[in-house]
Amino acid sequence: MREENEYLLGTDDDELRRLGFQHQVWAGTAAASWERGGFGPGHSVLDIGCGPGYATLDLARLVGQQGRVVGVDVSPRFVAHLQARAAANGMANVAVEVQDVEELALAPESFDGAYARWVLTFLRRPEAVVAGAARVLRPGGRLVVHDYYHYAAFQIAPEDPAVHRVVAAIVASWRDGGGDPNVGARVPRMMTDAGLEVVSITPIARIARPGDALWEWPRTFFDNFLPHLVQTGYLAEDERLAFDAVWAARAADPAAYLVSPPMVEVVGVRR
Numbered sequence: 107m108r109e110e111n112e113y114l115l116g117t118d119d120d121e122l123r124r125l126g127f128q129h130q131v132w133a134g135t136a137a138a139s140w141e142r143g144g145f146g147p148g149h150s151v152l153d154i155g156c157g158p159g160y161a162t163l164d165l166a167r168l169v170g171q172q173g174r175v176v177g178v179d180v181s182p183r184f185v186a187h188l189q190a191r192a193a194a195n196g197m198a199n200v201a202v203e204v205q206d207v208e209e210l211a212l213a214p215e216s217f218d219g220a221y222a223r224w225v226l227t228f229l230r231r232p233e234a235v236v237a238g239a240a241r242v243l244r245p246g247g248r249l250v251v252h253d254y255y256h257y258a259a260f261q262i263a264p265e266d267p268a269v270h271r272v273v274a275a276i277v278a279s280w281r282d283g284g285g286d287p288n289v290g291a292r293v294p295r296m297m298t299d300a301g302l303e304v305v306s307i308t309p310i311a312r313i314a315r316p317g318d319a320l321w322e323w324p325r326t327f328f329d330n331f332l333p334h335l336v337q338t339g340y341l342a343e344d345e346r347l348a349f350d351a352v353w354a355a356r357a358a359d360p361a362a363y364l365v366s367p368p369m370v371e372v373v374g375v376r377r
């Protein structure tokens with residue numbers, strides 16, 4: 107059953123597993139982002155749109171017992187999952203709240219850092235999230251955003267029209283749901299409008315070949331999402347099957363590779 111207000115990709119067990127695997131293959135990138143955010147022991151960090159909290163728990167280990175991490179997400183199911191895992195691990199420095207991040211209700215100037223990964227891209231009003239994050243940061247605190255800036259550039263080589271068709275359907279459904287698959291291009295402006303100084307803009311792009319763990323990352327997304335695109339009329343079943351055939355051929359081709367949809371990490375500081 108779908109949760110009320112759940113985001114485009116749902117909150118069922120498959121999505122929960124997908125987000126866990128996704129964090130696994132992107133954890134190194136996250137760690138580098140947190141370093142650029144200056145997050146460290148004793149800090150208080152907000153995880154905006156934390157989902158089931160795979161990054162939140164790593165952040166909690168980073169800030170240690172003297173620090174604290176607050177995860178907020180609109181999904182009660184994801185929040186309950188995070189709460190249970192934090193309790194099972196005896197992590198008293200994690201707090202979790204069900205909140206709409208477009209209306210962040212947290213004390214002003216109460217965090218040293220804030221992190222938003224793959225969240226703004228799903229929202230109608232991402233600028234409200236950035237403004238809210240700016241309000242809750244202490245002077246010197248940093249907001250780190252990691253998101254797509256040109257989703258349609260996702261590619262599997264050698265190229266095939268069946269892949270372009272699927273990517274176009276994903277983008278159309280995403281936009282119709284109120285999100286922006288290119289939101290990263292707007293984030294620096296959102297930060298300056300919110301009174302943050304942009305300190306770095308870093309491109310994030312990776313290549314995967316068949317057999318790499320990262321090769322499976324888009325596959326887990328396609329498995330969950332393409333049936334939904336067929337049900338909702340964005341994709342025809344024969345287009346989905348054509349895509350699957352291309353994927354299977356590329357997975358067996360030692361000359362194949364995929365390029366992740368280009369992303370950007372933007373870091374802003376509150377002066």
Ligand SMILES: C[S@@+](CC[C@H](N)C(=O)[O-])C[C@H]1O[C@@H](n2cnc3c(N)ncnc32)[C@H](O)[C@@H]1O
Binds near residue numbers: 129159228
């Ligand atoms: C792709 S997941 C990313 C989760 C997490 N940031 C990560 O990187 O693993 C997007 C998350 O944004 C949450 N979300 C979407 N719209 C939201 C809103 N308006 N308020 C709070 N959370 C929201 C979803 O529930 C989901 O957990």
